Amino acid sequence: MTALKYPLASEIAALMKAAETRSAEVHSVDDLEKFRVEFLARKGGIAELFDKLKAVPNDQKPVLGKELNKLRSHVESLFEAMHHRLNSQSKKEEEIPDLTLPGRALPVGTLHPITQTLNDIAAIFTSMGFAVANGPEIEDDYHNFEALNFPPDHPARDMQDTFFISEKVLLRTHTSPVQIRVMEHQQPPIRVIMPGRVYRNEAISARSLSQFHQVEGLYVDRNVTFSELKGTLVAFAKEFYGSNIKYKFRPSFFPFTEPSLEMDITCFICSGKGCPMCKRTGWLEILGAGMVHPNVFRKVGYDSESVTGFAFGMGIERTTVLRHGIPDLRMLLENDVKFLEQF
Amino acid sequence: MRISFNWLRRYVGFTSTSEDAAQIITSAGLEVEKIEPLGKHLDRFVVGEVIAAEKHPNADKLTVCQVRVEGDSFNALQIVCGAPNVREGQKVAVGLVGATVPRNQHDANGKPFVLTKVKLRGVESNGMICSEYELGIGDDAQGILVLDGNAVVGTTLARHLGLDDTVFEIGVTPNRPDCLNHIGVARELAAATGAQLIFPEEINRAEAREEISQHLTVSVKNTADCPRYSAVMISDVRIGPSPSWLQNFLKAVGVRPINNVVDVTNFVMYELGQPLHAFDYQRIAGKKIVVQNATKGQRFITLDGKEHKLSENMLMICDAEKAVAVAGVMGGLNSEISEKTTSIVLESAYFSPTSIRRTSKQLGLSTDASQRFERGIDPNGTVIAVRRAAALIAEFAGGKILAGVIDIYPKEISAREILLRISRTNKILGTDLNAADIEKYLSSIAIQVKMESTSAADSIFVCTVPTFRPDLLEEIDLIEEVARLHGYNNIEDKMVSAIDFRNMHVTIAPVADAARSWFEANGFHETISNSMIDATTAEIFSPHTVRILNPLSNEMSVMRPSLLPSMLQNIFFNQNHGTKDLRLFEIGKIYEQRGANGGNDPVPGFHEEERLGICISGKKQLRTWYNEDRIVDIFDIKGIVESLFLKILLDKIRFIYYDSSSSLTVQTIGIEINGTYSGYLGKVSSTLLQRFQIENDVYVAEINLASIKEQGRSFKQFFQLSKFPSVLRDLAFLVPKKIFVHDIETEIFKSGGSLLKQVTLFDVYEGKNLPENVKSVAFSLHFVPEEKTLTDSEIDAATTKIAEAIGLKFGAELRRM
Numbered sequence A: 001m002t003a004l005k006y007p008l009a010s011e012i013a014a015l016m017k018a019a020e021t022r023s024a025e026v027h028s029v030d031d032l033e034k035f036r037v038e039f040l041a042r043k044g045g046i047a048e049l050f051d052k053l054k055a056v057p058n059d060q061k062p063v064l065g066k067e068l069n070k071l072r073s074h075v076e077s078l079f080e081a082m083h084h085r086l087n088s089q090s091k092k093e094e095e096i097p098d099l100t101l102p103g104r105a106l107p108v109g110t111l112h113p114i115t116q117t118l119n120d121i122a123a124i125f126t127s128m129g130f131a132v133a134n135g136p137e138i139e140d141d142y143h144n145f146e147a148l149n150f151p152p153d154h155p156a157r158d159m160q161d162t163f164f165i166s167e168k169v170l171l172r173t174h175t176s177p178v179q180i181r182v183m184e185h186q187q188p189p190i191r192v193i194m195p196g197r198v199y200r201n202e203a204i205s206a207r208s209l210s211q212f213h214q215v216e217g218l219y220v221d222r223n224v225t226f227s228e229l230k231g232t233l234v235a236f237a238k239e240f241y242g243s244n245i246k247y248k249f250r251p252s253f254f255p256f257t258e259p260s261l262e263m264d265i266t267c268f269i270c271s272g273k274g275c276p277m278c279k280r281t282g283w284l285e286i287l288g289a290g291m292v293h294p295n296v297f298r299k300v301g302y303d304s305e306s307v308t309g310f311a312f313g314m315g316i317e318r319t320t321v322l323r324h325g326i327p328d329l330r331m332l333l334e335n336d337v338k339f340l341e342q343f
Numbered sequence B: 001m002r003i004s005f006n007w008l009r010r011y012v013g014f015t016s017t018s019e020d021a022a023q024i025i026t027s028a029g030l031e032v033e034k035i036e037p038l039g040k041h042l043d044r045f046v047v048g049e050v051i052a053a054e055k056h057p058n059a060d061k062l063t064v065c066q067v068r069v070e071g072d073s074f075n076a077l078q079i080v081c082g083a084p085n086v087r088e089g090q091k092v093a094v095g096l097v098g099a100t101v102p103r104n105q106h107d108a109n110g111k112p113f114v115l116t117k118v119k120l121r122g123v124e125s126n127g128m129i130c131s132e133y134e135l136g137i138g139d140d141a142q143g144i145l146v147l148d149g150n151a152v153v154g155t156t157l158a159r160h161l162g163l164d165d166t167v168f169e170i171g172v173t174p175n176r177p178d179c180l181n182h183i184g185v186a187r188e189l190a191a192a193t194g195a196q197l198i199f200p201e202e203i204n205r206a207e208a209r210e211e212i213s214q215h216l217t218v219s220v221k222n223t224a225d226c227p228r229y230s231a232v233m234i235s236d237v238r239i240g241p242s243p244s245w246l247q248n249f250l251k252a253v254g255v256r257p258i259n260n261v262v263d264v265t266n267f268v269m270y271e272l273g274q275p276l277h278a279f280d281y282q283r284i285a286g287k288k289i290v291v292q293n294a295t296k297g298q299r300f301i302t303l304d305g306k307e308h309k310l311s312e313n314m315l316m317i318c319d320a321e322k323a324v325a326v327a328g329v330m331g332g333l334n335s336e337i338s339e340k341t342t343s344i345v346l347e348s349a350y351f352s353p354t355s356i357r358r359t360s361k362q363l364g365l366s367t368d369a370s371q372r373f374e375r376g377i378d379p380n381g382t383v384i385a386v387r388r389a390a391a392l393i394a395e396f397a398g399g400k401i402l403a404g405v406i407d408i409y410p411k412e413i414s415a416r417e418i419l420l421r422i423s424r425t426n427k428i429l430g431t432d433l434n435a436a437d438i439e440k441y442l443s444s445i446a447i448q449v450k451m452e453s454t455s456a457a458d459s460i461f462v463c464t465v466p467t468f469r470p471d472l473l474e475e476i477d478l479i480e481e482v483a484r485l486h487g488y489n490n491i492e493d494k495m496v497s498a499i500d501f502r503n504m505h506v507t508i509a510p511v512a513d514a515a516r517s518w519f520e521a522n523g524f525h526e527t528i529s530n531s532m533i534d535a536t537t538a539e540i541f542s543p544h545t546v547r548i549l550n551p552l553s554n555e556m557s558v559m560r561p562s563l564l565p566s567m568l569q570n571i572f573f574n575q576n577h578g579t580k581d582l583r584l585f586e587i588g589k590i591y592e593q594r595g596a597n598g599g600n601d602p603v604p605g606f607h608e609e610e611r612l613g614i615c616i617s618g619k620k621q622l623r624t625w626y627n628e629d630r631i632v633d634i635f636d637i638k639g640i641v642e643s644l645f646l647k648i649l650l651d652k653i654r655f656i657y658y659d660s661s662s663s664l665t666v667q668t669i670g671i672e673i674n675g676t677y678s679g680y681l682g683k684v685s686s687t688l689l690q691r692f693q694i695e696n697d698v699y700v701a702e703i704n705l706a707s708i709k710e711q712g713r714s715f716k717q718f719f720q721l722s723k724f725p726s727v728l729r730d731l732a733f734l735v736p737k738k739i740f741v742h743d744i745e746t747e748i749f750k751s752g753g754s755l756l757k758q759v760t761l762f763d764v765y766e767g768k769n770l771p772e773n774v775k776s777v778a779f780s781l782h783f784v785p786e787e788k789t790l791t792d793s794e795i796d797a798a799t800t801k802i803a804e805a806i807g808l809k810f811g812a813e814l815r816r817m
């Protein structure tokens, strides 16, 4: 009680009142700065009172000191509140640009749709443990035909019209010769896919190209079965075309596989009802495959009794046009930017 | 291969629809590519009889007809007809109301139209009497089609015309020559459905007393190429048309009916698969047939009237004086069946497939017969087929079959025996089939199966394969037959149980992949171009091009020796399609001919190299509200290459600045990776642009990816980040214009000490306020301390040292910043 009698106590109370009064008058950043100088600065009112505290008798010091601290924290919180208020006010006043202006664009590039299809197919098979192998496009007759069980002068060669470079050198008609090259350099087990460019001497049209891409697959080990071939292809097709597809297998013929098959899935364009893309059958042929023919194993020096294997192959251009609904295969080689940037 | 459903059903009891048949045949491995219902467009047309025809009361050229269209009813349709030739009593083709008339003869394009009930000049007309043209079965539009008097009123026109049939277009694979005929396909259909195969009954015709041997001798000089030659003779034939049912069958499979002899030979070929040839006996000189090779340079005119030059390896059918047929390919004009023919020789032979294939290829002549011979027919079917043909000819053309068959068959080709292990079958297929299953499947396609041995471990069958299946050579072929007949879709889809990583060589393509994603992220479009280009263009780029012997066209006759022509072609195409601002890249191979020895090319003498091509042209970016447009220049392509190399972890590259430029590019800069020349960048020369008709400047880079691959895939090594603040200082020099920035930069590094980590050129200025031949170059220097904070005086000392060095070396003057 005695403390209150000391003049400093009333000075503290007066300054508190003054600060409150003045705070109501602060409307701008300038006002706030004046407020700060008046009360909180190094030479402001509060500092002045702290100076005076030094002259106060010791017994009074704790009480008055506490009052002064209270004053200081109160004024500081007033200042903080005003600062916050002014700041948010000033932000509101900031000019808003025309937000409908287009953004500063970053360049947008594209991978060729063939590359995208190849990458997707490769990703599925590499996740199944297949490695990737490559081979030359200019091939010899031996790797492209003979080692793949196409005897010379056999009608099976008519299935693949060939571009020749010389009598025994040609542009590979399929990626299958890479199978031979892999097996020539490696013992089983083998699990590889072989993507690449192939050539056929066929007139160019909306439905056929003289140059296109294939992905070949080869799996050789002890006890590989036809049943596992089917399982692998089903797993691939469900991953690539969707898990709800329906599929069927048909016997077919490739000289280097036996038994050979072709796989059809329900046309995803018409859901099996029949459309021009599936020739109104409701089915799309997606790949050919089969068990590696013993003659192929014999050519690469494998024991065809102890190892078995399967191979499969699919055309990338066809898959690509089906996926994207592209009406004409030729568009894939024109490289029209207006076409490329759609994918 | 066209197969008629009606014809097929003669040999197999099959009662379901043609669609079902198609599906079953497809599942058996004979893919039905197209189902063609022949008379579907005529299903609302019937045979009618004009029972009354009167002049139209209001029109001179029209006739009002009463037409009976139902078999046993006299209810008639009133039809107004405009044709001049309509008469009472005629059997005619009537389109009923609702029918779509295939061709409108009053429309310039013959567009189809639908028949409705109409009034013509006040008289009701309920249908139409049609002309051949309108029905789409002929070109006569002058008058109505008048049918045979025997036509049955009320039957559909499709049936009357033999068009109530469905044709399957089957893609027969080269391994199945046995299915290039109706019996073969019927056998598959029967096997798949469990039905019985009905072989055509042998027609017993009395033979004449005269022996064929009295009139004809045959000698085969080349039994390797002609292992079997059978023949019969028929005398006193009358050449004429064959019966309409036979003509209809032939038309359905796409063969034009000619006469009763030729039609029968075609019929039997399409029925049994044996190609036959009929010779006019009167035109066979010396009553003699000799099968022998042609002489070199010999000339021969085939049935189609074309003259061919023969070579020694071609097998010919000759008489005593001349060649009369190219064996197995085509007969000659000189022994063709004509209207005057009275005696014929029917040939039924088995020729070696490779011989026929060679001849057919060399002559560029592929016929129904040659296609069958070269795939392999049944050597043991010649006599059955020729006897059947003779009987049919005798039936349709009259005539007497001479007694006996000439059959030159010195070395019988017998049925092959193949061992089949049940364990092996199941091991390959992943199935659990038993002996009874396998026996059932194989015997359904005429393979005789006999148990050879059986033990707890395995049972082995001896399978006797009929000679019409030349494709079945070894055990695996029989395993495929088992799988096929069991049904591929009845075999479980089993996922490979565990991944085995033994021997796994995973090769990845980090460089190409990294480059692709970098280009994609930076706004480039990837192109994939044809590797085949035209020869003249190719030769501009390399003297060692790879040429295609049999190109599709001149434009695609050489393998590209560089990516540049492909890229320029792409620029040209886009320019013509309205896109001139381009940022394109391509990763692809180039091809060159090299000396056969040396190098490790997989096919000696032919070098393939994977390259990266980049090309830019036009504006760098379009004019926008925040940006001025700018045309790209050499520093854009250079910057692209520099940034790309930074991205794919290459710091060992060096640019080589040439004094002169090549004919392909100007402003050319060579690219060296770890001391090996690996490509170039530059501006495409104006002559080259003109050649490709390109209007804008084009900047390109072409880099060998293999040389990057060899260098690439090293991991960048971490270095300690400095704990002390780094310091930036700018220095500008006035130097003679001819001094290269690259050289100044090198000198700055040399003189700047170890703390100088980075030098960035940020300004180049020439012109106003500067003397001529002088430029100002300004660099930002980045000092990074290692052990302590750098003081101002230390930095000053370092920059002073640099300034002195530059001044000394280049006569440069430090500019106050």
Ligand SMILES: [Zn+2]
Pocket (backbone or CB within 6 Å): A267, A268, A269, A270, A271, A272, A273, A274, A275, A276, A277, A278, A279, A280, A282, A283
């Ligand atoms: Zn469809």
